[in-house]
Amino acid sequence: MSSQNPLLRFGVIADPQYADADPWLELDRHYRNSLGKLREAVAVLNAEDLSFVVTLGDLIDRGWENYDAVLSIYGDLRHESLLLPGNHDFAVSPEWLGGIHERLGMPAAWHDFSRGGFRFVVIDGNEVSLFSTAAGDPRHELARRRLDALAAAGAVNAREWNGGMSDEQFAWLEVTLERASEAGEKVIVMGHYPLHPQNEHNLWDCERLTGLFARSGNVVAYLNGHNHAGNLGRDGNTWYVNFKGMVDTEAENTFAVVEVFPDRIVIAGHGREESRLLPF
Numbered sequence: 002m003s004s005q006n007p008l009l010r011f012g013v014i015a016d017p018q019y020a021d022a023d024p025w026l027e028l029d030r031h032y033r034n035s036l037g038k039l040r041e042a043v044a045v046l047n048a049e050d051l052s053f054v055v056t057l058g059d060l061i062d063r064g065w066e067n068y069d070a071v072l073s074i075y076g077d078l079r080h081e082s083l084l085l086p087g088n089h090d091f092a093v094s095p096e097w098l099g100g101i102h103e104r105l106g107m108p109a110a111w112h113d114f115s116r117g118g119f120r121f122v123v124i125d126g127n128e129v130s131l132f133s134t135a136a137g138d139p140r141h142e143l144a145r146r147r148l149d150a151l152a153a154a155g156a157v158n159a160r161e162w163n164g165g166m167s168d169e170q171f172a173w174l175e176v177t178l179e180r181a182s183e184a185g186e187k188v189i190v191m192g193h194y195p196l197h198p199q200n201e202h203n204l205w206d207c208e209r210l211t212g213l214f215a216r217s218g219n220v221v222a223y224l225n226g227h228n229h230a231g232n233l234g235r236d237g238n239t240w241y242v243n244f245k246g247m248v249d250t251e252a253e254n255t256f257a258v259v260e261v262f263p264d265r266i267v268i269a270g271h272g273r274e275e276s277r278l279l280p281f
Contacts, residue, residue: 007117007260007261007262007267008117008118008119008261008262008263009052009116009117009119009260009261010049010050010051010052010258010259010260010261011051011052011053011054011055011116011258011259011261012042012046012049012051012053012054012055012080012256012257012258012259013054013055013056013057013224013244013256013257013258013259013268014039014042014054014055014056014057014244014247014256015056015057015058015059015225015226015227015244015245015246015247015255015256016057016058016059016087016226016227016229016245016246016247016248016249017035017038017039017056017059017060017061017071017247017248018030018032018035018059018060018061018062018089018246018247018248019032019033019035019036019039019060019061019062019067019070019071019248020032020033020061020062020063020064020067021033021064021066021067021070022062022063024251028249029249029250029251030062030229030246030248030249031248031249031250031251032062032248034248034251034252035071035247035248036070036071036074038247038254038255039071039074039075039247040074040077041254042247042254042256042271043074043075043077043078045256045271046078046080046256046258047077047078047079047080049258051080051258052080052081052116052117053080053081053082053083053116054078054080054081054082054083055083055084055085055191055224056075056082056083056084056085057085057087057191057192057193057224057225057226057227057244058085058086058087058088058089058090058192058193058225058226058227059086059087059088059089059090059193059226059227059246059248060072060084060086060087060090060105061089061090061092062089062092062248063089063092063093064092064093065093065094065097068104072104082106083123083191084105084106084107085105085107085123085125085191085192085193086101086102086105086125086127086193087127087193087194087226087227088127088130088132088162088163088164088193088227090105090127091127091130091132091133092132095135098133098134098135101133107123110125110127110128111123111124111125111128111170111173111174113177115186117261118186118187119186119187119188119189119261120177120181120184120186120187120188120189121188121189121190121191122174122177122178122188122189122190122191123190123191123192124166124170124174124190124191124192124210125166125170125192126163126164126165126166126192126193126194126204126206127164127193128140128164128165128166128167128170129143129144129147129164129165129166129167129205130144130163130164130165131144131145131148131161131164132161132162132164133164140167143167144164144165147165147205148161148205151205157199157200157201157203158199158200158201158202158203158204158205158207160201160202163194163202163203163204163205164194164204164205165204165205165206166204166206166210171206171209171210171213174210174213175213178213178214178217178219178220179217181219182217182218182219186219187219187220187221187281188217188219188220188221189220189221189222189223189224189261190214190220190222190223190224191223191224191225192204192223192224192225193225193226193227194207194225194227195207195225195227195228195232195241195243196210196211196223196225196241197211197223197234197236197239197241198232198234198241200228200232202227202228211236211237211239214236214237214238214239215236215237215238215239218237218238219238220238220239221238221239221240221266221281222239222240222241222242222266222279223239223240223241223242224242224244224259225241225242225243225244226243226244226246227243228243228246229245229246229248229249230243230245230246231243231244231245231246231273231274231275233275233277238281240266240279242268242277242279244256244257244274245273245274249273250273253272253273254271254272254273255270255271255272255273255274256271256272256274257269257270257271257274258271263281264280264281265278265279265280265281266278266279266281267279
């Protein structure tokens with residue numbers, strides 16, 4: 002019999018992408034309006050019983066100075082706040098690039114933790130990219146080579162605004178999933194970039210990760226932002242949930258509450274975000 006009470010509940014926000022800047026009307030991105038949307042989301046989520054609230058990247062659109070305004074709103078959140086960066090969070094002066102993870106209060110660029118008997122894993126898809134490091138850095142040069150190879154192969158995600166992972170991080174992820182399997186834990190992985198279905202916004206390493214998840218068999222869901230239109234897919238035992246971008250539209254909000262049961266995930270969408278029932 003299915004459990005009627007969730008093992009845990011948590012909030013999800015994706016791509017507030019705030020900036021003190023005029024809107025980009027062609028893409029329907031209204032940067033200043035994200036502060037009001039965030040205040041609304043925080044008020045709603047504060048009224049919920051939640052284990053934490055995760056923001057799946059792109060707190061700002063650009064400019065180190067914009068972190069102050071957006072992070073001050075998160076200061077009103079009564080729940081634990083997990084912030085992870087997206088590509089836009091690195092659109093700052095080069096001297097600030099090394100301080101992004103600390104600014105977001107992250108224990109490490111990639112890490113894991115346990116809640117409600119589930120293993121949560123945070124990955125860093127910005128690690129190998131053209132924006133997270135300055136020219137001349139070995140990771141920057143590696144990113145250029147990877148992007149050139151993807152472009153030569155005609156990959157749809159061969160875009161400068163995507164990124165990838167190092168072999169070191171992939172090996173860590175592999176070990177983390179193995180340990181979770183040995184402990185009998187189901188896993189929920191969270192990152193900024195989508196992995197599945199195929200999309201121009203996908204992580205450069207997407208097939209490598211979806212293959213790992215399929216082999217592991219214990220990753221029940223992967224949660225991400227980046228593609229502001231949102232998306233949903235399933236491959237093997239894993240649901241791939243792309244949450245919609247808060248910065249889009251002039252006034253309509255988007256965020257969600259996720260309930261985790263032993264046999265399913267239930268997503269209660271607010272605003273433009275869709276509500277979903279995802280059985281394991």
